[in-house]
Amino acid sequence: MKVFSILILSAIVLSSCSSSQADDKTTQAATLPQTAISVGEKSCDKMELSVNSGKNIFIVTNTSTTAQVEWEIIEGVKVVEEVENLAPGFVKKLKANLKPGEYGMICGRKSSPRGKITVK
Amino acid sequence: MKLSQIRSSLAVICLLAATMAGCSSSPTSTTEAPQAAAPTATTTTAPAEAASKAPVDLTAPIAAYKSYVAQEVDQLTIKTKAFTDAVIAGNLTQAQKLYAPARVHWERSEPAAEAFSDLDGTMDQRADKFELKEKDPKFTGWHRLELILFQDKTTKGTKELATQLMKDTLELQKRMKTIAIEPKTMVGGAASLIEEVAANKISGEEDRYSRTDLWDFAANVDGSQRIVELLRPMLQTANPELLKRVDSNFAKVNTGLGKYKTPDGGYQAYDKLKDPDRKDLKAAITLLAEDLSKLRGTLGVE
Known part of the structure; x- marks a missing residue:
């Protein structure tokens, strides 16, 4: 009985979480695949990423001590998702729903060498 | 109910409250500061706000927004032509x-206008986004022209930059x-416009040579408020308290900016902004950024 009521409450907690973070009621934010990426002034710690298609969470950290940085996922010239003006030392969580394909990755500055994201 | 059951139920309720509070303050994305600078820590949110509604039909507001953006970009094109003509002449x-009156239209439509990484990169980057800063040959567009026109106070060497800016604007x-x-x-644009104000406008970083930051500030606010207007019926249904707070903070920001309006419809130089006013504006902007970041969750927008 006790266990059962806790389970129900847990379910309520989880579903309320997922409906505010993810919008799809069937998806729980906690179970989305997370990819951590460190962005410096001119490059990312990983310049090639590979993720599965669908919803992903990217945890973007600015490791520069002085510069605001950008992190973008681009398709051709179109920005698919972006973290803009991330202040030094700050961390931002970005949720992206990605279709399979090859994407460019902007690390640090728009003029920096591009990285690559493969979405399977 | 036995005491142990009550205890564990209470623990679960606490957990529930804590989790919901955590969720409600981070709807789609959160920025965490290493220190206690994050605005998320300052407000508490009613648990009711954590629950997002089923996706709302946004066909009509999106069509209206598309036409707003198209009008702004058309105005941008007309005014950029006049601006670049003057530069070239x-x-x-x-x-x-x-300079500032043309940029207003870019800043209002920015969520849509900056969707193209190449054009955003050549048109609207500030010098510190480049390795060689102001001397970097890739530093072009509005802010490069701003530097030459307002700091060097000349039109010398601007022809190519002006021609490129006009070409980019037409392409946009x-x-x-x-x-x-x-x-x-x-x-999401309603929040990103206000976040941009918080990141670059309130500090006077955006138009550092011309000191026309308040023009851009006001234009970002216009663009954000327009989105809220177009979504008003849906927001009124989904979360009237949130909408009320957003309205009240927009009103505070507009009152604050209103003090610096000039008779020609523009704004005084950023240097004229007094510290208490800057503080008030910053407070309202921070609350707006926090509340507007909940719009996507509130309307069930992926």
Whole structure:
């Protein structure tokens, strides 16, 4: 009985979480695949990423001590998702729903060498 | 109910409250500061706000927003033509005068207009985004011209930059006609415009040579408020308290900015902004950024 009521409450907690973070009621934010990426002034710690298609969470950290940085996922010239003006030392969580394909990755500055994201 | 059961139920309720509070303050994305600088820590949110509604039909507001953006980009094109013509003709006073009024249209439509990484990169980057800062040959567009016109106070060496800016603007106008505006661009745009104010405008970083930051500040607020207006019926249904707070903070920001309006419809130089006013504006902007970041969750926008 006790266990059962806790389970129900847990379910309520989880579903309320997922409906505010993810919008799809069937998806729980906690179970989305997370990819951590460190962005410096001119490059990312990983310049090639590979993720599965669908919803992903990217945890973007600015490791520069002085510069605001950008992190973008681009398709051709179109920005698919972006973290803009991330202040030094700050961390931002970005949720992206990605279709399979090859994407460019902007690390640090728009003029920096591009990285690559493969979405399977 | 036995005491142990009550205890564990209470623990679960606490957990529930804590989890919901955590969720409600981070709807789609959160920025965490290493210190206690994050605005998320300052407000508490009613648990009711954590629950997002089923996706709302946004077809009509998106169509209206697309036409708003198209109008702004058309105005941008007309005013950029006048601005770049003045630059190319070597008319410094006229070029300086036309700089801020043209940018207003870019800043209002920015969520959609900056969707193209190449154009955003050549048109609207600030010097510190480049390795060699102000000396970097890749530093072009509005802010490079701003540097030359307002700091060096000349039109010398600007012809190529002005020509490129006009070319980019025409390309933007062309692309805007074909681009589909996604719900997240519009709904998320209300917050991203205000976050941009918080990041670059309130500090006076945006237009550091011309000191026309308040023009851009006001234009970002206009663009964000327009999105909220177009979504008002849906927000009224989904979360009237949130909408009420957003309205009240927009009103505070507009009152604050209103003190610095000039008779020609523009704004005084950023240096004129008094510290208490800057503080009030910053407080309202921070609350707005926090509340507007909940719009996507509130309307169930992926």
